[in-house]
Amino acid sequence: MTAAPASADAIRLDSLRKQFGSTTVLHDIHLRAARGRFVVLLGPSGCGKSTLLRVIAGLERADGGRVVLDGRDVAELPPAARGLSMVFQSYALFPHLDVAENIVFGLRARRVAAAEREARLARAASLLGLEKLLKRRPSQLSGGQQQRVALARAIVAEAPICLMDEPLSNLDAKLRGEMRREIRALQQRLGLTMVYVTHDQAEAMSMADQVVLMRDGHIEQDATPAEIYARPASAFVASFIGTPPMSLLPLVAHAGGAGIAGLPDHLLAPASAAGALLGIRPEEVVPAEDGLPACVTAAEFLGAETVLACALGSGGALLQARIPGHHALPPGSPVRLRLPPLAHLFDANSGKRLPLPPFA
């Protein structure tokens, strides 16, 4: 076998298409992931994340386009020959085999020599802290332990690409945090190229080198977490990323510029921005005496900070503000909020990000 050129991406998807019957689930997907990257597929339920993962794995056949793994077009290769391992959302552990046999299932199937098999098992078990559990059945393990067995089974294969479908969705918040760090550390130590599915944007932002945000079967944005946070490519991305996500305020024309309906004294953008959506990060809103008048509709206390939902002006525009400290204001309380400088504008119809107009 000739080595793939060093520059080749670990994963390349070209105009990938998939349909179930008459419904198209993936439209024209283009994606490149360099070796050793941690790629997160993010998106709302039903947007096609699992399907995309399964097409890469070869568990579903694409209806168009190409899947290129390490420089090889794998269209004709069965899942086992694609050089990848997978952690299923349900873990898919074999209930009749003990932990050790679950982990080495693939090694036995591929007829790896016994000594090598034992060595890899021991290494994976110590890496994931499973040494004491090797003789147990999956039904005798906790959710987090099962998850680690599934991970161990994926890493003993020593496949260069690892796919994970919402592996943490069954765990409690604390364990989820621990497992995130463990998975990330493991991926970096082993140099795996990881494709990781989640619908939790916080998980995506904290783990990924590259976030691929999907919607209705197409890719809405493919960028680093910093980029996707700083420059969301569409109103959909803006309203998906962040806790809470960006508020989108419709702008109307006022004398001398554009602002919120009903607040002609507070201009927020040049006149050419009228009709667009203004994106405001809640964490950049601060209470200030000279701010916009708003009316609290709900307050959510998070501990270190409070998220205020406020109605702004007469058009029913809703702004969220994340303010340090405890400010559990009752609904109806008046507040004054100062907005950050103009940074995000989106087309009201297409949702596309608009270039910022020059200040006149």
Next chain:
Amino acid sequence: MRMPRFLHAWLMLGPALLLLAAFTHVPALATLWHALFSTPTPRRPAVFVGLNNYAALAEDPIFWQALWNNLLYALGTVPMSIALALAMALWVNGRLRGRTAMRIAFFTPTVLPMIAVANLWLFFYTPDYGMIDRLTRLLLGWGPTNWIGSQETALGAMMAIAVWKEAGFFMIFYLAALQAIPPSLLEAASLEGASRGRIFWRVTLPLLGPTTLFIAVNAVINSFRLVDHILVMTQGGPDNATALLMTYIYETGFRFWDTAQASALTGVLLAVLAVIAALQFSLLGRRTHYR
């Protein structure tokens, strides 16, 4: 008013227990009890004879032949119907066209009454005209064979009917069990590089273990119990070639009215079944995975 707990429990259990006792447990025990007495006649009431009835059985060559036939019958029908049921279930579980029609076709023999089945197979086995003879003539060039009338083939012919009737029934259980296996297990196995054969032997079959145990116990019991077709077609003949324990009990009890001897035979049948069931549960049960 507060009822004591035990009274409550007995009241709840009562009706079912009464029916079970009246129609199952008491007759079974009574049979074992009667086996220790001689057969009453109008002139001579039953007298206690101890194990004499069993001793008489031990010297009865037809009893030994029936027992031997029954073992052959079980060995021939049980593995065959289980294997066939599994094969059919695997087949109709796939994504083939018209699989509903296939499932119905495989299941049909099960819903037919045994007597109707016997009639059907009488046609199949008819020498010269029957379907079997036509097939053997066409494919193998054989002459007419009296399948159920000759000693060499009669038992085999009866076994074929039992397999034909039971496999479809057991298929339903396998089908249900197959559909309960999460697809992700099979996907994981194939992703890990297991071949189809390996997936079958190392994943599917072990997961079907409880179903196989259940089916095996039922198949063994049926091989001693379901003999309607033999009574209709051969009555145990020719020359006891198809005599099984059950047909012999029927013949002794209801044709010769030797109720004591029939009771002793029943005792033997119960003992055989109990031993087999215990063996199956302890041997298979240990290696069977229960979720």
